[in-house]
Amino acid sequence: MPELDADVIVIGAGPTGLMLAGELRLNGVQVLVLDRLAEPMQQSRALGFSARTIEEFDQRGLLPRFGTVDTIPVGHFGGLPIDFRVLEGGSYGARGKPQSMTEGILAGWAGGLGAEVRREQQVTGLSQPDDPADPVEVQVEGPQGPQTLRARYVAGCDGARSTVRRALDIPFPGTDATIEMWFADVAGLQLRPRFSGERVPGGMVMVLPMGPQVSRVVVYERGARRRTDGPPSFEEVAASWNRLTGEDISAGKPLWTSYTTDASRQAEQYRKGRAFLLGDAAHIHLPVGAQGMSAGIGDAVNLGWKLAAVLKGQAPDDLLDTFHQERHPVGARILTNTLAQRTLYLSGDEMDPLREVMGELLAYESVQKLLVGMVTGLDIRYEVGGPEHPLLGRRVPDAPLGASADGPARVFDLLRSGQGVLLNLGEPVAVAGGWSGRVKVLDLPATEIEGLPGVHRVLIRPDGYIAWVADGPQTEGLAEALTRWFGEPGAGLPDAELVTAASASPIR
Secondary structure (H helix, E strand, O other): OOOEEEEEEEEOOOHHHHHHHHHHHHOOOEEEOOOOOOOOOOOOOOOOOOOHHHHHHHHOOHHHHOOOEEEEEEEEEOOOOEEEEOOOOOOOOEEOOHHHHHHHHHHHHHHHHOHHHHHEEEEEEEEOOOOOOOOEEEEEEEEEEEEEEEEEEEEEEEOOOOOOHHHOOOOEEOOOOOOEEEEEEEOOOOHHHHEEEEEOEEEEEEEEEEEOEEEEEEEEEOOOOOOOOOOOOHHHHHHHHHHHHHHOOOOEEEEEEEEOOEEEEOOOOOOOOOOOEEEOOEEEEEOOOEEEHHHHHHHHHHHHHHHHHHHOOOOOOHHHHHHHHHHHHHHHHHHHHHHHHHHHOOOHHHHEEEEEHHHHOOOOOHHHHHHHHHHHOOOOOOOOOOOOOOOOOEEEEOOOOOOOOOOOOOOHHHHHOOOOOEEOOOOOHHHHHOOOEEEEEEEEOOOEEOEEEEOOOEEEEOOOOOEEEOOHHHHHHHHHHHHHHHOOOOOOOOOOOOHHHHHOEEEO
């Protein structure tokens, strides 16, 4: 392979791209992140992240960097209130953590691990040859003029208008926008909070406090659409707000305005050859419940360890196919639930009969759990193979381990390094010895861990999902699960070595 600029080029330095860069660097892979902006964006559409994303940050030891993380206990589905604590660990997400903060923390984490971010880099094209021995080439325009960068793999985390997706000619089917929702961050006004929004005659309004004398107002006026792609003026937002509420906010100082629509689209393929789509490049929808940014971070956590394992020769190439197999259904379900919520929340009085029926259904705890799991991502279950078991393919619950003072205290502590984990509760096993460096083994006295009732052994993937479980001392199927998710025993480079260190292709 000709000289490479990185093992993986990540296009887009938003939360998805930075999370992927950190995941790859955690596993010793050379990463170059390209972004078209000269500086990180200071404005934030997302003001928090989902309950599942809280867990994913916690698994990597990132949560303390956010300071105190307050969660929102009561949220809604299409405007109908639900107490999200009906699920263990459930919440409507983290409160008051704007996307700009998340990007800054992820940039610090990925950069501290050695990821390089280059800004003012406009990607103009992408080509991947048929011969896997040849690199993927990325054409870039930057301050130094045009250049071609080369890598083994490319990840498109470059948003809804993804250059990578278009260069790969991947269809992006779905529905066009039918509504428009406007935002304005306004200083100097004392506004009554409307955390989940309020339906009013003619539309919906929301007020989210963002700090002393600063609020975000969100307004949806039924039938109001502009003929431009730019953000609305503050005068337009204030006028719409006045028509819907009778309140005059025009004296406020606008800090930022933006808008969103209900356009809902999903890429037909998340992988094409040695290129991948993640985040908004793969799926777009009406932003409800911080599902957009959170889904992108989930994409990155799913792909990072798999791509690293293949680059190191520790796992076969077909492991990368599971990225599409697992994450495409997750994205499809988000599109479905956000469109359903739009219909419930933003339609007129003609939807009242459906709202009444949904309100009656929400009296049932099983319905509440279904909807909370759907919105938070806490109910995601992957098809991981093996005998049927209620825990298989689901996220591992965090719980105290009862380990020594010098050892891990909680289940999530085991996932800090980005490796797989085999947790033995009782007699140790030697089956996992061939996967040393890829799978950590923790032997604890026989006990019962909260959330893992009756479990004696559990194999946890680096993304926190259970790949194999045994309710007794047996090890049947363990070697097969280890091989499926971590490759053949003894394969590839040691975990501490970069893939490029043993390659004839130097990294510049």
